Amino acid sequence: MAVDSSLSSPLGPPACEKDAKALRFIEEMTRNADTVQENLLAEILRRNAETEYLRRFNLGGATDRDTFKSKLPIITYEDLQPEIQRIADGDRSPILSAHPISEFLTSSGTSAGERKLMPTIQEELDRRQLLYSLLMPVMNLYVPGLDKGKGLYFLFVKSETKTPGGLPARPVLTSYYKSDKFRSRPYDPYNVYTSPNEAILCPDSFQSMYSQMLCGLLDRLSVLRVGAVFASGLLRAIRFLQLHWSRLANDIESGSLDSEITDPSIRQCMSDILKPDQHLAEFIRQECETENWEGIITRIWPNTKYLDVIVTGAMAQYIPTLEYYSGGLPMACTMYASSECYFGLNLNPMSKPCEVSYTIMPNMAYFEFIPLGGSKAVELVDVKIGKEYELVVTTYAGLCRYRVGDILRVTGFHNSAPQFHFVRRKNVLLSIDSDKTDESELQKAVENASKLLLKECSTRVAEYTSYADTSTIPGHYVLYWELSLRDGERQPSHDTLSRCCLEMEESLNSVYRQCRVADNSVGPLEIRVVRNGTFEELMDYAISRGASINQYKVPRCVNFTPIVELLDSRVVSAHFSPALPHWTPERRRR
Ligand code: AMP
Secondary structure, eight states: OOOOGGGOBTTBOOSSHHHHHHHHHHHHHHHTHHHHHHHHHHHHHHHTTTSHHHHTTTOTTOOSHHHHHHHSOOBOHHHHHHHHHHHHTTOOSOSSOSSOEEEEEEEEEEETTEEEEEEEETTHHHHHHHHHHHHHHHHHHHSTTGGGSEEEEEOOOOOOEEOTTSOEEEOHHHHHHHSHHHHTOOOOTTSOBSSOHHHHTOSOHHHHHHHHHHHHHHTGGGEEEEEEEEHHHHHHHHHHHHHHHHHHHHHHHHTOOOTTOOOHHHHHHHHHHOOOOHHHHHHHHHHHSSSOOTTHHHHHSTTOOEEEEEOSGGGGGGHHHHHHHHTSOOEEOOEEEOSSOEEEEOSSTTSOGGGOOEEEOTTSSEEEEEETTOOOOEEGGGOOTTOEEEEEEEOTTSOOSEEEEEEEEEEEEETTEEEEEEEEETTOOBOSSSOOBOHHHHHHHHHHHHHHHHHHHSOOEEEEEEEEEOSSSSOEEEEEEEEOOOTTOOOOOHHHHHHHHHHHHHHSOHHHHHIIIIIOOSOOOEEEEEOTTHHHHHHHHHHHTTOOTTTOOOOSSOOOHHHHHHHHHTEEEEEEOOSOOOOOSSOOOO
């Protein structure tokens, strides 16, 4: 479609009139970032003036940034826990927000071992939708012709519960996919997916994945982009294909759906899509039965122009594997978001993963930034290029000056809106999928397993460290243990050490256990026992590289290849968790 040249945007010529409007919106917001932020905070403060939380700080009707910042403390989830619990228990008075809390979004960040509950209000769905609506107009600036085919996206809903007061508690994407905004989205040639809603919305992860993969195979030549939310999810899909290609090919050959797919709505919609295709079935068998899966994505979906998947932050560990399976396709990280609120988007989505920067959209929430090592938070437009900051948000749903826990580095500006490189999440030691394990959680897990070890064979764990092993799909946690065995003492039995693995898994937080049990996105935890003296060698190595002897502490997680290699070369035995830990969707009360 020819686009009126007067619609041209500083970001580039839009692909269609709808895109022009979206790009203009981005320009307007980023040009006026400071005013947008000032007005947005005033609106939140006006609206929530009578909430219990804001009244506590005697703003006296003030809605300006200075008063707000001088009277309200910067807080963490733990500070808000009592208020959140009351809302969860059914208190409908305006505690945090004048608008009723419509549901809780369950974050992958945990508190006391359970997912954090983020309050949200109905209209936040519009704000999220708005950010989604900006992604394709930006992508179309870089990749032409995306309206000529489809996206193969592996999207899933997860289990949800109700709080004691009856509010739904579920992950933000589950909430979004189940909403009318997603289910009844109007036809948009730039956003056609191979996966039918019925497959995405099926709560059984096997049936959902199976049918999404089947649809992707049936429509393989239409696929122009392949994606999942996070890199780990896309690799899980590839692993699924490795395990189930033969069944999928049989279905394609016979034109009938595998009997394990029992969901009636999937069966109904697949009956329209699935027709016998001997030729395609043969092709899939031929491609999948070989040992070599290098470039499998482009072999099966040859028209794929890019992978749409987040590979920044903890997901960067998967870049080499994705490159291998995709034959080096570009990986687009399009947005940066959380359960607290959606933050922004990547205005240059085809940039290399290491160069990805997200532009925070000033209309999403009120943002402040604490310089690393400092305490005074600065405004969105006042951050400095090259500096690192911790992100603090004030949301429409009632979080005020809330520390998200993400560390970001400023890389530049688009107009007056800063662009950030995602550096890391605070306090995360180990992560494979959406699980995040911090040092104290790991310590507690090792302590619990050590008790078992001590009870069964009077042996102690002298030292330990850990490693996120992603060389297999799914990845898994590896714990290196050095045991305090006296001369001539025998190592504990394989059975005991295996049970120590399970004991550790039982001690880890609920997101870890959900990944293990419901999502199968984390594999069994492994203990590798190393021979005596290994941790001393580790120290020698660190000191030889400049560490101070006085200040040396055993790192509780390692990822530097020479260190992992050193540890691996000293392994005397390896043991895996023999069973799944316990997990149910229900939350434990504090
Ligand atoms: P959740 O609260 O479970 O939705 O997780 C949100 C967190 O995921 C954010 O605070 C970040 O730590 C991380 N995250 C989200 N988007 C990105 C991204 N594009 N790159 C890196 N990390 C991200």
